[in-house]
Amino acid sequence: MAHQTRIASVSFLGRLGELLALITLFASAAGAAEERFDLVLRNGRVVDGTGAPWYRADVAIRHGRIVAIGRLGEAEATRAIDVSDLYVAPGFLDMMGQTGAAFLKDPRSADNLLFQGITTLNAGEGQSDAPLVGNEAEAAGWRTMAQFVERLEKAGMPMNVVQTVGHTQVRRIVLGDTDRKASAEELERMKALVEEAMRAGAIGLSTALIYPPAVYAPTDEIVALARVAGKYGGGYYTHMRNEGDRLLEAIDEALLIGREAGTPVHIFHLKAAGRANWPKMDQAIARILAARASGQQVSADVYPYVNNGLGITALIHPRHSAQGSDALLRKLTDPDARATIRREMESETGWENWFRHVGSDWENVVLVQIKGEAYVGKGGRSLGAIARETGRDPWDLFFEVARSGANALPQSMSEANVIKALRQEFVSVCTDMGPLGGATALVHPRGAGAFPRVLARYVRELGVLSLEQAVHRMTAVAANDLLLYDRGRIAPGAAADLVVFDFDRVRDRATFAEPTRTPEGILHVVVNGQVVVENGRPTTLRPGRVLRRTGSLAPPVSVSP
Numbered sequence: 001m002a003h004q005t006r007i008a009s010v011s012f013l014g015r016l017g018e019l020l021a022l023i024t025l026f027a028s029a030a031g032a033a034e035e036r037f038d039l040v041l042r043n044g045r046v047v048d049g050t051g052a053p054w055y056r057a058d059v060a061i062r063h064g065r066i067v068a069i070g071r072l073g074e075a076e077a078t079r080a081i082d083v084s085d086l087y088v089a090p091g092f093l094d095m096m097g098q099t100g101a102a103f104l105k106d107p108r109s110a111d112n113l114l115f116q117g118i119t120t121l122n123a124g125e126g127q128s129d130a131p132l133v134g135n136e137a138e139a140a141g142w143r144t145m146a147q148f149v150e151r152l153e154k155a156g157m158p159m160n161v162v163q164t165v166g167h168t169q170v171r172r173i174v175l176g177d178t179d180r181k182a183s184a185e186e187l188e189r190m191k192a193l194v195e196e197a198m199r200a201g202a203i204g205l206s207t208a209l210i211y212p213p214a215v216y217a218p219t220d221e222i223v224a225l226a227r228v229a230g231k232y233g234g235g236y237y238t239h240m241r242n243e244g245d246r247l248l249e250a251i252d253e254a255l256l257i258g259r260e261a262g263t264p265v266h267i268f269h270l271k272a273a274g275r276a277n278w279p280k281m282d283q284a285i286a287r288i289l290a291a292r293a294s295g296q297q298v299s300a301d302v303y304p305y306v307n308n309g310l311g312i313t314a315l316i317h318p319r320h321s322a323q324g325s326d327a328l329l330r331k332l333t334d335p336d337a338r339a340t341i342r343r344e345m346e347s348e349t350g351w352e353n354w355f356r357h358v359g360s361d362w363e364n365v366v367l368v369q370i371k372g373e374a375y376v377g378k379g380g381r382s383l384g385a386i387a388r389e390t391g392r393d394p395w396d397l398f399f400e401v402a403r404s405g406a407n408a409l410p411q412s413m414s415e416a417n418v419i420k421a422l423r424q425e426f427v428s429v430c431t432d433m434g435p436l437g438g439a440t441a442l443v444h445p446r447g448a449g450a451f452p453r454v455l456a457r458y459v460r461e462l463g464v465l466s467l468e469q470a471v472h473r474m475t476a477v478a479a480n481d482l483l484l485y486d487r488g489r490i491a492p493g494a495a496a497d498l499v500v501f502d503f504d505r506v507r508d509r510a511t512f513a514e515p516t517r518t519p520e521g522i523l524h525v526v527v528n529g530q531v532v533v534e535n536g537r538p539t540t541l542r543p544g545r546v547l548r549r550t551g552s553l554a555p556p557v558s559v560s561p
Contacts, residue, residue: 037077038062038529044088044500048490049475051468059088061496064529064543069492081524081531083500089471090488091119091497091525092451093478095301096237096268098434100152100161100546101129101140107542109435110158114538115518116451117499119527120160120547121434122482125239125268126208128166131193133173145197149546157544158532160497162482164206164237165197167225168214179216179322187224194228201548203483204234204263209241209250210352211314212321219253226261234549235264235483244273244357244412245349247280251287255296264297266481269432270421271308273412274357281417285424292426299481301430302421304453307366307409307512309432309444312402315354315365315410317344332403342395357412362387362394364411366512368443371405380513383408409444409512419464422454428478429454436516445515449508452519456507467503483549500524 037060046069047054060068060075068075094113100123102109113121123129129140130148137143142151145165152161170193174186182190194205205226208214226236236258240250251267258265267288272281291298313321313328320341321328331337345355358364362384370379378386383401387394421427433447446453451474458464465473479488487495499522506521525533530543 035076037067037075038079039496039526039531040072040075040077040080041083041088041498041500041524042072042080044083044086046490047087047089047468047471049090049471049488051472051476053468054087059490059498061526061529064496066490066492066494066496069490081500083524086500086523087467087503088490089117089499089501090475090479090490090494091499091527092117092474093120093122093428093482093484093488094118094431094434094451095122095266095428095478095481096125096430096432097121097123098125098432099123099129100157100163100435101148102435102437103152103157103161103544104155106437107156107158108538109437111538112436112448112516112518113431113434114158114525114533115522115536116431116448117501117522117525118159118431118451119497119499119525120162120479120482120484120487122162122164122203122237122430123434124164124166124206124237125432126166126168126206126211126214128164128169128197128206130163130165131169131173131197144200145202146200149200149548153546156542158538158542159527159544160547161544162484162547162549163197163202164204165194165202165229167205167207167217167222168211170194170225171213171217171221175213177213177321177324179213179319181218182221187221190221190225191228194225195232198229198232198234198549201546202229202234203549204237205229206237206239206268208239210239210243210318212318215241215318216322219257222257223260226257226263230261230263232549233483235266235481236261237266237268239268242352243271244277244352247272247277248283248287251284255287255291255298258296258298264299264481267298267300269308269430270300270302270427271413272417273308273352273354273410275359275414277357278414278417281420285420288424288426299426299428299477300421300424301428301478302418303430303432303446303450304418304422304458305444305446305450306413306415306418307411307444308413309407309409309446310354312367312398312406312408314352315345315398315408316341316402317348317351317353329403332399338395338399354408354410354412358410362398366409366411367401367406368409368512368515369405369407370401372401375401380511380515407443419458419462422458422464422470422473426477427473428481429474443515445508445510445512447510448516449510449519452506452522453508455501455503460503460506482547484547485550487547496526496529498524498526
């Protein structure tokens with residue numbers, strides 16, 4: 001009996017040994033599989049986003065994350081790309097790209113951004129794609145921010161999107177376009193709309209305070225709404241109330257809103273508009289630096305052009321839009337109203353008077369996207385030039401195209417001020433355009449060229465910044481301002497958003513006449529570990545995500561690539 005027991009024990013131990021051997025074998029196989037990378041970018045010059053000098057290394061990716069950096073030799077990878085003598089940087093972040101809704105119609109809408117090396121888009125500037133009500137909501141298929149971001153992510157995107165909730169959006173829903181102060185009940189309704197968006201993962205509140213109806217909002221209204229964003233850890237992102245004659249006062253208001261609301265402040269496309277205001281850029285920068293020195297978190301972005309862009313009716317005093325767009329259009333046919341508008345544009349200060357900002361010279365106002373058969377092919381030239389070509393009085397032409405529709409690109413800034421801003425460590429970069437969706441209509445060239453232009457003109461040609469400083473502005477600085485602390489850097493554990501470019505060749509090619517021309521020198525773009533641009537051509541992959549603010553109560557939607 002004892003002998004049989006010993007035999008059984010030995011038999012059991014043998015089987016146990018076999019089992020352990022099998023477990024070890026499987027564990028070894030799993031370990032070996034785990035060591036295999038999804039993608040390796042081999043032998044690139046790594047500009048890691050921190051501002052540190054570039055270094056040569058391989059960058060390995062697994063499951064959408066950077067998992068190894070260094071001399072990885074022949075480490076196994078599902079895919080490897082030789083990037084010798086090319087630069088590898090974190091994917092660029094567009095600090096203000098208007099909208100992500102274009103991806104619902106066509107994922108290729110992002111090509112103009114991807115070809116610049118942009119991997120993340122900040123959507124919303126006063127207006128936002130949610131919330132919606134009434135017919136707009138019925139047509140779109142969503143009402144709340146939670147519904148919108150879920151719809152966006154399920155549709156699949158080639159790049160990432162973060163979303164602000166627009167003050168203009170919520171004010172228009174509650175008050176319409178009227179020039180009046182919100183009642184206590186109306187303010188509570190606006191706050192509830194902001195709160196829903198923040199719970200859905202919005203990164204903060206955005207404003208566009210020079211445009212109706214936001215221009216009619218008092219400061220305390222903005223503070224109340226920004227305070228809701230601050231309660232959820234969000235920021236205040238603003239196209240300020242003035243960028244010219246009252247630039248410094250507008251900065252003071254933005255700083256006040258941030259202090260009262262308890263939020264970081266980010267200023268969209270910082271500029272000093274109008275020749276008379278160009279000297280104010282030094283004071284604007286000094287105000288921001290002083291606020292930062294006092295402990296207030298303040299940042300800004302720029303686009304690297306001297307022409308801004310806006311709807312042509314923004315050249316008209318906002319008081320004429322107080323009763324809505326239809327009332328304004330009627331005024332544009334009234335001789336007396338036109339005479340009043342012209343007098344205001346020619347002589348009045350104290351408001352964002354873009355005509356005076358360009359020296360009261362129609363030669364400095366480029367028109368694009370002009371509606372009307374009489375102007376087919378005329379876009380991309382100044383209003384003064386178009387008036388001469390068509391034999392029109394410039395003012396008659398202005399009122400006509402303002403009524404039919406056009407965009408204006410006033411040459412209101414100085415390159416010296418663009419340089420001053422780019423040199424500030426708190427400044428990042430934006431397109432102020434967003435997805436163009438393959439549009440052939442004329443738009444601002446910044447929509448296709450902003451980021452390559454920084455590298456080509458301000459790094460390679462003018463030496464304003466080092467390559468490492470420029471990449472730092474377009475990556476880590478921007479990621480911090482968008483509350484995306486796992487992006488904008490090349491480091492183990494960081495999200496694998498990357499761009500590979502040829503520094504000797506990179507350049508923007510977009511012009512006023514051909515604003516959608518793609519840049520050169522951006523070769524590969526990786527989003528969440530997947531290659532979305534390869535050798536300068538888009539792939540069909542859609543690995544983009546809606547990047548919700550950390551701590552948002554709505555969980556991310558899981559979508560397979």
